[in-house]
Amino acid sequence: MELHQAIAQRRTVKQFDPHHRLSAEEFETLINQAMLAPTSFNLQHWRFVRIEDSTLRADMCTAAWGQVQVEQASELLVITADIKAWEKSPARYWQNVDAETRSMVVDMLTEFYRGRESLQRDEAIRSAAFAAQNLMLSARAMGYDSCPMIGFDADAVGQLIKLPADHLIVMLLAIGKPAAQPQARGGQLALHEVLLSNRFPDPIHKTTKDKTTRCTRPQRTSI
Structure with missing residues (x-):
């Protein structure tokens, strides 16, 4: 399947064949x-946590408020992200380049992320979300469907998978063989609403004029 087809055909599926692996x-x-x-x-x-144990799957289903795809799907992944990846032996991320380049990049990333907690969190979520999209498109290209989920008790799921303190949960992702056709798409916004040229337009300031109604006495006509 071509990439464009996988993108067009990717849908969020709620019901999976529980027997397929x-x-x-x-x-x-x-x-x-x-x-x-x-x-x-x-x-x-x-960091992808693959939930293979059936008992753990059942517990995850409870933490996900009974969503059946958690137990039915062939695969259930907890997509997590390491917030402190930037400071954990960062040279290993650049092992395939020369020593000079590796040292330069490590210095740059250390300076870039140090003391910027919000950026560290945002970047971790971005990376994990990119990876999750790759998973969903790859699954569709292989003939499978997926269901990304944010509807779950994050604290409960974190306890179930023993989530480290410096990690966060980005989403749950169910993957498998669909058991039912997805509903029609809700509807895409118009292109002109999502695509802007160069910059956002200036805000429109609404002004309200103070309109006062003057009551005047009718002139008396002399007879």
Whole structure:
């Protein structure tokens, strides 16, 4: 399947065939494709927690407020991100370049992220989201569907997977063979509403004029 087809056909599916399983080769392909996602300074913040234990799946379903796809899907991944990836032996992210380049990049990223907690968090989420999109498109190209989820108790899921303190959960992602056709798309916004040329337009300031009604006495006519 071509990329454009995978993008056009990707849909969020809520019902999966509970008996279908991805092969080991298919699953490995998905993860390898996810790992090719763009990531700032090649930090690769993403960490994928594969939920294989059936009891844990049931607990995850409870934490996800009973959403059936959590248990039915062939694969359930918790997409997490390492907020502190930038300071964890960053030279290893650049092992394939020469020593001079590696040292320069490590100095740059350290200076860029140090003391900027909001940026560290935002960048981790961005990287993991890019990887999740790769997963969803790769799954569609292989004939599977997916369901990204944010509807769950993040604290409960974090406890179930023993989430480290310096990591965060970006989403749950169910992948598998669809058991039902998805609903029609809700509707895309018009192109002119989402595509702007060069900059946003100036805000329109609405002014209200103070309109006062003057009551005047009718002139008396002399007879």
